Amino acid sequence: MNTYEHSVFLDREKCNGCTTCLRHCPTEAIRIRDNHAVINEQRCIDCGECIRICPSKAKKAAYSKLDVLNNFKWCIALPAPAIYAQFDNLDEVERVNDGLLKIGFDDVFEVAAAAELVSAYTRMYLKTEGVKKPVISSACPVVMRLITLRFPSLKDNILQMLPPIEIAAMLARQKAEREHPEFKSDEIGVIFISPCPGKVSYVKNGFGDYKSRVDAVVSISDTYFKLVNEMKPTDLVENSTNFGKIGISWAKSGGECAALLNEDYLAADGIENVNRILDQIEDGNIPKLEFIELNACIGGCVGGVMTVQNPFIAKAKLQSLRKYLPVSQNTVTDGPYIPEDYFLSSFPTYKPISRLSDSMAESMRMMADIQKLREQLPGIDCGSCGAPTCRAFAEDVVRKTANINDCIIMMRDVVKEYLDTKEESNDD
Amino acid sequence: MSEVLNFRFLVDGEDFTSAGQASVKVKKNLRQLGISPETIRRVSIAMYEGEINMVIHARGGVADVNVAEDYVEIVLADKGPGIKDINQAMQEGFSTAPDSVRSLGFGAGMGLPNMKRYTDYMDIQSTVGEGTTITMRVNIE
Numbered sequence: 001m002n003t004y005e006h007s008v009f010l011d012r013e014k015c016n017g018c019t020t021c022l023r024h025c026p027t028e029a030i031r032i033r034d035n036h037a038v039i040n041e042q043r044c045i046d047c048g049e050c051i052r053i054c055p056s057k058a059k060k061a062a063y064s065k066l067d068v069l070n071n072f073k074w075c076i077a078l079p080a081p082a083i084y085a086q087f088d089n090l091d092e093v094e095r096v097n098d099g100l101l102k103i104g105f106d107d108v109f110e111v112a113a114a115a116e117l118v119s120a121y122t123r124m125y126l127k128t129e130g131v132k133k134p135v136i137s138s139a140c141p142v143v144m145r146l147i148t149l150r151f152p153s154l155k156d157n158i159l160q161m162l163p164p165i166e167i168a169a170m171l172a173r174q175k176a177e178r179e180h181p182e183f184k185s186d187e188i189g190v191i192f193i194s195p196c197p198g199k200v201s202y203v204k205n206g207f208g209d210y211k212s213r214v215d216a217v218v219s220i221s222d223t224y225f226k227l228v229n230e231m232k233p234t235d236l237v238e239n240s241t242n243f244g245k246i247g248i249s250w251a252k253s254g255g256e257c258a259a260l261l262n263e264d265y266l267a268a269d270g271i272e273n274v275n276r277i278l279d280q281i282e283d284g285n286i287p288k289l290e291f292i293e294l295n296a297c298i299g300g301c302v303g304g305v306m307t308v309q310n311p312f313i314a315k316a317k318l319q320s321l322r323k324y325l326p327v328s329q330n331t332v333t334d335g336p337y338i339p340e341d342y343f344l345s346s347f348p349t350y351k352p353i354s355r356l357s358d359s360m361a362e363s364m365r366m367m368a369d370i371q372k373l374r375e376q377l378p379g380i381d382c383g384s385c386g387a388p389t390c391r392a393f394a395e396d397v398v399r400k401t402a403n404i405n406d407c408i409i410m411m412r413d414v415v416k417e418y419l420d421t422k423e424e425s426n427d428d
Numbered sequence: 429m430s431e432v433l434n435f436r437f438l439v440d441g442e443d444f445t446s447a448g449q450a451s452v453k454v455k456k457n458l459r460q461l462g463i464s465p466e467t468i469r470r471v472s473i474a475m476y477e478g479e480i481n482m483v484i485h486a487r488g489g490v491a492d493v494n495v496a497e498d499y500v501e502i503v504l505a506d507k508g509p510g511i512k513d514i515n516q517a518m519q520e521g522f523s524t525a526p527d528s529v530r531s532l533g534f535g536a537g538m539g540l541p542n543m544k545r546y547t548d549y550m551d552i553q554s555t556v557g558e559g560t561t562i563t564m565r566v567n568i569e
Contacts, residue, residue: 153465279452282469283476284542355462360497360568363461364433367495371433395460 007062007200008046010037014058019383021050021059026271027149031396032386042353045145046201047271047296048305061197061306064216066226069104071216072189074180076172077105078165078214079223081112081243081251082195082301084321085314086224089233093241093248093321099231103223105191107176112247114168116330119246119259121161121338126260126290132156134266134281134289137256138344139163141202142296143274151278152350157292160344162210164250165192165199167342169213189215193223195304198296208346219306244326252315253300256293259328267293269300356399370394378409433461433495439479439504441488450491451475461495463568470546470566471500477539478504478562484525484534485509486560499548502564510556518544 017035029043030050037050037058050059069075077100084093097108118139126135138144138159147154162170169190176188192214194200203212249255253269266289268277274294280286297303299311307314356363370391377390385406387393396402405411435457437450451472458468475491482489486508494501511517523537544550547564554560 150459151465153469279455280448282455282472283448283451284473285448285476350465352459352462354456354460356460358462360462364431364495364497367433367457367461368431371435 004041005201005204006039006041006044006046007197007204008039008044008048008051009060009062010039011058011060012036014056015054016056016058018055019386021054022383022386022388023381024049024053025388026275027146028388028392030388031402032383042351043149045142045149045296046198047142048197049271051197051305061200061219063194063197063200063306064191064218066104066218066222068191068216068218069189073187074107074176074183075105075189075191076107076109076176078109078111078168078172078190078192080165080193080195080199080220080301081110081115081248081255082304082307082314083193083220083223084112084248085251085302085317086220086307086309087228087231087317090317090321091233092237093325094237095231095233095235096227097241098235098237099227100223102230103226107172109168109172109175109190110241110243110247111164111168111192112241112243112250113330114171115164115250115256116243116247116259116328117167117332118161118164118342119250119256119328120330120332121342122159122256122291123260123262124332124336124338125159125161126262134286134292135159136281137291137293139250139256139293140198140295141207142196142198142271143294144207145198145201146271146274146296147278148348148350149353151282153282154278155347157281158344158347161338161342162344165202166213170341173213191215192217193220194218195220195301195307196297197306198304207344208348210344210346220304221306221308224308242329244328245322246328247330248318248322248325251301252318253295253298254293255300257291260291262290264288264290265293266291267295269295269303270298271296356395366398369398373397373404376410377407380409382409384408431496435493435495437491437493439482439488439491441483441486444483447480447483448476450479454493457493458495458500463495463500467500467566467568471502474543474546474564474566475502477543478502478564480534481539482506482508489559498568500566500568502547502566503561504564505559505561507559510558510560511552511554512556514552514554 015036017032021037022030027043027045029040031038100108136157172190194217200217203214203217206212246259254267257265257267268274302314303311356366373394379390381389385393387396397404440446455468455472486506489506492503516522518540520541521537548567549565551563
């Protein structure tokens with residue numbers, strides 16, 4: 001049974017079966033069938049690499065349009081920290097909050113503010129006795145899904161705390177219910193403004209038994225185009241923001257680490273690099289570290305496919321925005337304990353999705369067949385058969401989801417042989 | 429006794445940066461066989477340590493991974509200098525790694541002890557001047 005709801009999908013009309021996405025998918029979740037890409041839903045981690053790479057723009061992310069605001073009487077915007085890095089001439093971060101109110105939101109709760117709380121509690125968490133090191137960040141939903149699918153042995157290394165988006169959603173709702181008792185619970189909408197499809201999937205599916213507290217997800221890019229029309233540099237800024245350098249830096253790779261005020265950390269970004277680091281942690285092949293921050297997108301959240309700005313330019317913009325911000329505006333005051341509702345309460349059960357068969361003996365027979373078949377295949381990973389590599393193709397053939405005749409390189413030899421014999425018989 | 433699956437990897441002794449690649453490949457295969465994450469972790473740590481040892485001390489060698497229904501066996505064979513005193517080599521902290529390797533963070537003298545710790549069976553056959561063969565087994569529950 002597969003009930004995971006994805007946000008990355010294919011626009012079949014636009015796809016011409018070119019194999020580009022096939023070769024860039026980090027989990028080998030794509031095959032080309034009948035000249036169109038097909039996504040294996042069990043393997044897809046919604047990283048968005050195929051959206052980034054598709055030359056026909058046939059891969060898309062599913063998220064709510066801004067008219068979702070009409071579904072609620074009181075709409076709270078939860079802007080991701082990456083939003084501040086999108087604008088060309090943004091002098092004060094406060095203007096973004098102002099703009100969000102102008103385009104129809106009733107209140108703003110910055111995820112950057114919640115991130116500062118998570119940073120403060122992470123510093124406490126790292127000092128707690130018995131915590132398994134290195135602690136791996138729980139912030140990137142794509143990394144979390146990759147760990148559940150492929151690196152379940154690292155489960156106990158994950159920071160047992162909800163990501164900033166969920167803390168923000170919880171606090172935003174509490175605030176709205178406190179300040180506006182006139183609204184019923186379902187009349188309040190907590191709306192996340194997201195840089196990536198990974199977060200959309202996280203909100204749709206939750207994590208294990210945990211249900212997300214976000215009600216809808218819109219994209220940074222849609223919001224950006226609405227905002228730029230409303231944000232006039234001449235307007236007086238009435239709003240103030242509730243975060244500092246620490247919170248805004250969560251938008252880029254290394255930002256979460258820097259907030260730990262500790263030197264023993266590592267930050268890796270880009271899904272391939274993340275994969276490699278996870279492999280090395282699993283093998284015990286890393287130096288002694290306290291904390292590991294992993295972001296599926298290059299550059300961190302500013303590299304998400306639902307943003308508008310080039311991630312490197314976005315990073316440069318963050319630096320200038322950071323300059324006049326206080327270090328942090330959110331310190332932990334309520335004692336030496338992490339509040340219970342900040343904890344990650346459950347973890348998805350491990351499903352060995354890549355196993356060949358339920359029976360070990362049968363799996364071994366199939367693996368032996370795959371090895372044999374691999375030796376016959378050309379080994380050039382051309383993708384023409386519809387599988388990303390010859391190894392994956394051999395696996396598909398043994399699993400009976402592909403036919404050996406789909407290998408055009410092998411077919412070429414067959415055809416050549418046939419033509420040669422035909423020629424010989426003509427010569428006679 | 430049913431069939432045993434074999435995966436063979438040539439461990440390149442010239443390229444230090446490639447050390448550890450075989451254990452990554454083994455992991456993928458073991459996952460497909462439906463072996464538990466904990467068993468896979470133990471195999472990959474033991475295999476990784478063994479690979480590094482072959483690169484540091486023996487300029488590479490051959491790693492065979494044999495999978496049977498109830499165990500995973502790792503056989504690491506090299507034609508390196510051999511181990512003079514196996515009991516001494518098994519002690520935590522004992523290392524003959526050169527300084528150049530230590531500066532990279534290796535050579536802490538934990539390789540062989542770790543291999544023993546993470547496996548259910550370990551045997552070392554070594555002749556000075558000829559080479560070393562290490563056989564390890566991790567049982568599949």
